[in-house]
Amino acid sequence: MAFSFLLLPTVLLIPLFCRHVTALQATALRQTAHDPGCVHLPVIHSTNVNYFSSKRAVQLQLANRSDVAYYAQLSIGTPPQPVFVQLDTGSFELWVNPDCTSITGADAAFCERTGQFDTKKSSTAISLGATKTLQYGIGSANITYFTDTITLAGSSAALQAVQFGVATASQDASSGILGIGYGKGIATNYPNFIDQLRAQNVTRVKAYTLALGSKDVEEGVIVFGGVDTSKFAGKLAKLPIIPAAQSPDGVPRFWVEMQSVSMTPPNGVSHVYNASSTPLFFDSGSTMTLLPPDLTNAIARDFGAQGPDANGFFRIDCALTTLNGTVDFAFDGVTIKVPYKELAREVASSPPVCFLGIMSSDRFTLLGDTFLRSAYAVFDLETNAIWLSQAENCGSSPAALNNIQDLAAVTGKCGVTEAADKDTSSTAVSSVAPESAEALPAPTASTVGLAATGTTSPGRTTPTAPTASTTPTTPSSSAGSCFRGQAGIVWVVGVMMLLHMLKLVL
Numbered sequence: 001m002a003f004s005f006l007l008l009p010t011v012l013l014i015p016l017f018c019r020h021v022t023a024l025q026a027t028a029l030r031q032t033a034h035d036p037g038c039v040h041l042p043v044i045h046s047t048n049v050n051y052f053s054s055k056r057a058v059q060l061q062l063a064n065r066s067d068v069a070y071y072a073q074l075s076i077g078t079p080p081q082p083v084f085v086q087l088d089t090g091s092f093e094l095w096v097n098p099d100c101t102s103i104t105g106a107d108a109a110f111c112e113r114t115g116q117f118d119t120k121k122s123s124t125a126i127s128l129g130a131t132k133t134l135q136y137g138i139g140s141a142n143i144t145y146f147t148d149t150i151t152l153a154g155s156s157a158a159l160q161a162v163q164f165g166v167a168t169a170s171q172d173a174s175s176g177i178l179g180i181g182y183g184k185g186i187a188t189n190y191p192n193f194i195d196q197l198r199a200q201n202v203t204r205v206k207a208y209t210l211a212l213g214s215k216d217v218e219e220g221v222i223v224f225g226g227v228d229t230s231k232f233a234g235k236l237a238k239l240p241i242i243p244a245a246q247s248p249d250g251v252p253r254f255w256v257e258m259q260s261v262s263m264t265p266p267n268g269v270s271h272v273y274n275a276s277s278t279p280l281f282f283d284s285g286s287t288m289t290l291l292p293p294d295l296t297n298a299i300a301r302d303f304g305a306q307g308p309d310a311n312g313f314f315r316i317d318c319a320l321t322t323l324n325g326t327v328d329f330a331f332d333g334v335t336i337k338v339p340y341k342e343l344a345r346e347v348a349s350s351p352p353v354c355f356l357g358i359m360s361s362d363r364f365t366l367l368g369d370t371f372l373r374s375a376y377a378v379f380d381l382e383t384n385a386i387w388l389s390q391a392e393n394c395g396s397s398p399a400a401l402n403n404i405q406d407l408a409a410v411t412g413k414c415g416v417t418e419a420a421d422k423d424t425s426s427t428a429v430s431s432v433a434p435e436s437a438e439a440l441p442a443p444t445a446s447t448v449g450l451a452a453t454g455t456t457s458p459g460r461t462t463p464t465a466p467t468a469s470t471t472p473t474t475p476s477s478s479a480g481s482c483f484r485g486q487a488g489i490v491w492v493v494g495v496m497m498l499l500h501m502l503k504l505v506l
Helices: 105-113 193-199 293-302 318-322 404-409 425-430
Strands: 039-045 068-076 081-088 094-096 126-135 140-152 159-171 176-179 207-211 219-224 226-228 233-235 237-240 255-258 260-264 271-274 278-282 289-291 326-331 334-339 344-347 353-356 358-360 375-380 385-390 398-400 411-413 495-499
Touching: 039 226, 081 094, 126 159, 159 193, 207 226, 219 226, 233 385, 237 255, 255 326, 260 293, 271 293, 289 293, 293 358, 318 344, 318 353, 334 385, 375 404
Parallel strands: 039 495, 081 176, 094 159, 289 358
Antiparallel strands: 039 219, 068 081, 068 140, 068 495, 094 176, 126 140, 140 159, 207 219, 207 375, 226 398, 233 411, 237 385, 255 278, 260 271, 260 326, 326 334, 344 353, 375 385
């Protein structure tokens, strides 16, 4: 599967800060540069269908692409050089510098605007000499490993000597990728970006939370090392991650067991499609949700689809997006209800054309962004679990976790004390771009965030591809402060959710 996107202007955000989870219900969010423990990343969702002129927009077939991707701005080197990379829970490594000459049209223009890192212009860049080929669902990158200093937009703090790849060649890639899956000892043989956040005491736990935000809300947030209790309701259900050796493909992804899928139509009379346990994984790098063929076909029929087109997409009536029905994904202790409108992909035409955001797959069963917009998910890499709740939005309350065990006591604010706790500070800072922001041209394709495999050059030990034997282990959960001797510095990065304007509107 490939991606295509709508472009929006580069957005730089002022810092937001995280408070302690131990004071979640009583203490207001403190705006201080010394509040410890988490990295708060606002997600910007643009649906400005008039952003591109007709000359800049390109009409594409719906095949082999996604509508949405999430990008983080990193600054690499000394002095810092800004680059944008795709944020991906389904892969493990950071790499930059896609080969823009290997793609054409709007893809190439977008690629050039995401930024290139020049190792020769950084006084702190060190080449490790090792090379590797990363293979994705679609696309690949040949990289050489370097270490250098990395900072996030809006922050003065820096991660030192972070290992990452600099591409010497790539195919079907419009940007680099920031893989935020498992790292050292599980999926890589070196500390990846997530490992370094914890090792360098930027976060106190090796965990992050993801709330993409609904189409209507048009904003979301990712918090490394903490939670945002204004993005969900009630308690979080803990789902154990299936070890790689027991997973369908032997790769250490965020595999969990789903118990059933059902539909609750507007009349409220639910019916279950399947009541058998199904292993699947969460992947923010995939817009689409991929389910087994029989299950996908049954859901599509209930949406009135006659069958998949030549590209595997199911056309549905756009009027369904105005109804109050849901498709319900049941897990142990929690059911995530995905509204019809969140499952629809709308092609801007006259009249509009809509497609179901679920595709059939006999290779991977995964929950992509069409599911994740309705879920609040904590990716817990310490105890190997996904903590899950229904997504809501009643403000902004990012809070640092002192230890991973605190998650069991965390309660979402939404639906309980929304009026008293509502905080719109994240909306205020994420909705305005600086005057100097430049518009990025629209790409037509990118790579899927499935775990990459590696081919290593001789002469040096380099990260190896995950195998069935690389079963996730439980890292230490000891808590540490951010930057010893002081309370710590919190990082904020503008993460852009780039929608392709190519006549597509989510």
